[in-house]
Amino acid sequence: MSGPALVIDGLTVEFGRFRAVDNLSLVVDYGQVHALIGPNGAGKSTVLNVIAGVSPAKSGRISLGDIELTGLTEAQIARHGVRRKFQKPSVFEALTVRENIEIGLGVAPGRAPAGRIEEVLDMVDLTSLAAASAGALAHGQKQWLEIGMVLASDPKILMLDEPVAGLTDEERARTASLVRALRRPDRAIIVVEHDMGFVEQIADKVTVLHEGRTLFEGPMSRVRADPRVVEVYLGR
Numbered sequence: 019m020s021g022p023a024l025v026i027d028g029l030t031v032e033f034g035r036f037r038a039v040d041n042l043s044l045v046v047d048y049g050q051v052h053a054l055i056g057p058n059g060a061g062k063s064t065v066l067n068v069i070a071g072v073s074p075a076k077s078g079r080i081s082l083g084d085i086e087l088t089g090l091t092e093a094q095i096a097r098h099g100v101r102r103k104f105q106k107p108s109v110f111e112a113l114t115v116r117e118n119i120e121i122g123l124g125v126a127p128g129r130a131p132a133g134r135i136e137e138v139l140d141m142v143d144l145t146s147l148a149a150a151s152a153g154a155l156a157h158g159q160k161q162w163l164e165i166g167m168v169l170a171s172d173p174k175i176l177m178l179d180e181p182v183a184g185l186t187d188e189e190r191a192r193t194a195s196l197v198r199a200l201r202r203p204d205r206a207i208i209v210v211e212h213d214m215g216f217v218e219q220i221a222d223k224v225t226v227l228h229e230g231r232t233l234f235e236g237p238m239s240r241v242r243a244d245p246r247v248v249e250v251y252l253g254r
C-alpha cells in the first residue's frame with residue numbers, strides 16, 4: 019500500500035470564539051513518518067485530538083481511505099486502526115511489561131495469538147524485561163512500552179505525541195531508531211515533537227503549523243532553510 023493514508027480537508031476547530039485550527043488541509047501518506055511541528059499553541063495536539071475523535075471539528079473532513087472519521091466516536095476511530103500514544107506514559111505500573119502488551123492487544127489474559135506478544139516485545143526492544151514490573155522501568159522504557167501497547171493492535175495510523183520529551187540523549191537516539199523501524203507500507207506515523215534533532219532523524223516529511231494553519235511543508239532540510247519558519251519557530 020502507498021499513497022494517502024489520512025486526508026484532512028478544510029479542518030476548522032474552535033474553542034468558544036478561539037479558532038485553534040483554521041481551514042487546515044493535510045495529507046499523510048502510507049509508508050512515511052510525518053512530523054507536525056510549530057510553536058506552542060500552533061494547534062498540533064488539537065489536530066491529533068480531532069483525528070482521534072476526542073475533540074469535535076467545527077467544519078472539514080478527515081478520511082482514512084473511504085472511511086470518513088469525522089463524526090465517529092473515539093472507540094470507532096480506534097477500531098479503524100487509528101491509534102495514539104499520549105505524551106505522558108500511562109502504562110499499568112502494577113503489571114508486568116508482558117501483561118501491558120497483552121492489554122494493548124485487547125484480548126483476555128492468555129488469549130493472545132501465539133508469538134504476538136513476543137513479536138511486539140522484540141519490536142520495542144523490551145524482550146529481556148518482559149517479566150519486570152512496568153512500574154520499575156526507566157522513563158524511556160515506559161515510553162517504549164506504551165508505543166508497544168499501541169503497536170500491539172497493528173495500527174494503520176500511529177500518532178505519537180512528543181515521544182522524546184524528558185528522555186536522555188541515549189534514549190532519544192534509541193527512540194529515533196525504533197520509530198524508523200516502525201515504518202511500513204501499510205502504516206502512516208504522525209509525530210508531534212519539539213526536538214528538532216529528533217525530527218530530523220525520523221521524519222520523511224514535516225508540516226510546520228502556525229496559528230492553526232500550514233506555514234510550510236517539506237523535508238526537514240528545506241524547513242530549516244525557510245525564513246518564515248525560522249522567524250516564527252526555529253530562530254527563537
Ligand SMILES: Nc1ncnc2c1ncn2[C@@H]1O[C@H](COP(=O)(O)OP(=O)(O)OP(=O)(O)O)[C@@H](O)[C@H]1O
Nearest residue numbers: 033036037038056057058059060061062063064065
Ligand atoms: N480544550 C481547550 N479549550 C480551550 N482552548 C484550547 C483547548 N485545547 C487547546 N486550546 C487552545 O488551542 C490552541 C492550540 O493548542 P494545542 O494544544 O493544539 O497547541 P500545540 O501546537 O499542541 O502546542 P504545544 O506545542 O504547546 O503542545 C492553544 O491556544 C490552546 O490554548
